[in-house]
Amino acid sequence: MPIEPITTTGLILEKYSENAFRVSLPNGKEIIGHPHKSLADRKEELSEQTRVTLEMTPYDFEKARISHILS
Numbered sequence: 001m002p003i004e005p006i007t008t009t010g011l012i013l014e015k016y017s018e019n020a021f022r023v024s025l026p027n028g029k030e031i032i033g034h035p036h037k038s039l040a041d042r043k044e045e046l047s048e049q050t051r052v053t054l055e056m057t058p059y060d061f062e063k064a065r066i067s068h069i070l071s
Helices: 039-047
Strands: 006-017 020-024 030-035 051-057 060-069
Touching: 006 030, 006 060, 020 060, 030 039, 030 051, 039 060
Parallel strands: 030 060
Antiparallel strands: 006 020, 006 051, 020 030, 051 060
């Protein structure tokens, strides 16, 4: 039985590479965010101060998948 991901929002603070970003969560914790494959053609929109939706697994709170761009 698959476990549903935890969904939250975040703010991109820094771009490490094409596929890695430092993201701040609403509680102040900073994690590594990786864009979902569906955002491949929108990567140029992922920059500092961009608000995003994140999906996290309950097993690892140090990284998340960036699933949507909010602003």
